[in-house]
Amino acid sequence: MNHVSEIRTVGVPVTDQDRAVAFYIETLGFELLMDAPLPQFGGRWIVVAPAGSAASIALVPAREGNPAGVDTGIRMASPDAKAAHEYFLGAGVDTDELLEWPGVPPMFSLRDPDGNRLYISQA
Structure with a gap:
């Protein structure tokens, strides 16, 4: 029997x-779900995601044993990676x-802003 049915939320x-919410909403264009x-x-328990995404990111407080500034391993998709790349460079x-x-x-x-690495590839 399969006891796990999906990956829903990954903590970062x-x-x-507040700064993280601003970045993920205003810069990446995610929606605030909770x-x-x-x-x-x-x-706070803060959850953000791209519109319509089945998976989300929880912006959890960093603490000892769970520091900020990590390689999250999170791979996201873009319909045009080159345009997204240019946009993010231009946005600083x-x-x-x-x-x-x-x-x-x-x-x-x-x-x-905390140095957490995210990846974007063309869908």
């Missing part, structure tokens, strides 16, 4: 939840070079 540790007080967790986002290899979709990585 951040040092300033923002609820969670004092026992040291902050810490963005790596656009990788374009024969037979592989264009891709690049970027970092949020």
Whole structure:
């Protein structure tokens, strides 16, 4: 029997939840799905995602044992990776070079304000 049916939310540790929300909403264009007080967790339970996405990101408070500034391993898709790359560079986002290899979709990585690495490839 399969006891796990989907990957729903991945936590990304951040040092300033308000700054992170602004980046993920205003810069990446995500939607705010939830923002609820969670004092026992040291902050709020904040969930963001691209419109219509089945998977989401929880912007969790960084703490000892779960520091910010990590390679999240999160791969996101864009209909036009080159245009997205140019947009993020122009917006001042810490963005790596656009990788374009024969037979592989264009891709690049970027970092949020806490240095958490995210990846974008062409859908």
